Amino acid sequence: MKNPHDIIKSPIITERSSEMMADKKYVFEVDLRSNKTEIKQAIEQIFKVKVANVNTLRVPAKPKRYGRYSGYTSEWKKAIVTLSADSKELEFFESV
Template identity: 40%
Template sequence: MSILKKPIVTEKVSALNEGGRYGFVVDKNANKVEIKKAVEKAYGVTVESVNTMVYAGKSKTKYTKSKVVTGRTSSFKKAIVKVAEGDIIDFYGGV
C-alpha cells in the first residue's frame, strides 16, 4: 500500500509551490506522521508541517438518450506539505 497516491498539479496548488508548499492525494487511512515520512523518503526533503483534508464523494447524474445514469465520485484525502526553506520538490524532472 502506497501512502502517496499522486501529486496535485492545479493552478491553486502550483501557486503554493513558490512558498514551499506541495499538495498530494494520499491514502485515506494515512496519518500526518506517515505522510511526513513518505514525502521525506520519496523526495529527499525535510518536511516542516503537514495539513490534511478529507473530501467526500459527490453525486453525479448524466442524462442520456435511453436513461438517466446516476453515480458517485470517489472520496479522497488531500495533504498539503510544507518543506524546509531551500528545499524543492520537482514534479516535472522526468518530463
Template identity: 55%
Template sequence: MQLSEVVLRPVITEQSMLGIDDRKYTFEVDRRANKTHIKQAVEAMFEGVKVAKVNTINVDGKAKRMGRYTGFSRKYKKAIVTLTEDSNNIELFGEAE
C-alpha cells in the same frame, strides 16, 4: 502500510501550483494514512527534503449524473506538505532548464 503506498500522486491544479512558491506541495494520499506517515513518505521519496508540517483534507465525491442515472465521483484524501526553509525543492516535472 508501506511508505511507498502512502503518496499516490501529485495534485496539479492552478491553486496547488501557486502554493509551490510558498514551499507548499499538494499530494493525493492513501485514505488510511495519517500526518506522520505522510511526512515520513515524502522525506523518503524525495532526496534532501525536510517537511515542516502536513495539513490533510478528506475530499468527498461530487454528485454526478448521466441521464437518469446518478452517482458520485470517488472520495480521496489530499495532503498539503510545507517544506522547511533549508530543504531542497521537489521537482514534480523533471529537471528545470
C-alpha cells in the same frame, strides 16, 4: 511499515497549487487511511527533503449523473505538505 508509494498516490497540479509552490507547499493525493506522520515520513523518504508541516483534508463524494444513471464520485484525501526553509525544492515539479 507501509510502502511510501502506497501512501502518496499522485501530485495535484492546479493553478492554486502551482502558486503555493513558491512558498514550498506541495499538494498530493494520499491514501484515505494514512495519517500525518505517515505522510511526512513517506515524503521525506521519496524526495529526500525535510518536511516542516502537513495539513490534510478529506474531499467528500459528490453526487453525479450520467443520463438516467446516478451515482457518486469517490471520496479521497488531500495533503498539503510544507517543506522546511533549508530543504531543496522537489525535482518532480521543476518542469511545471
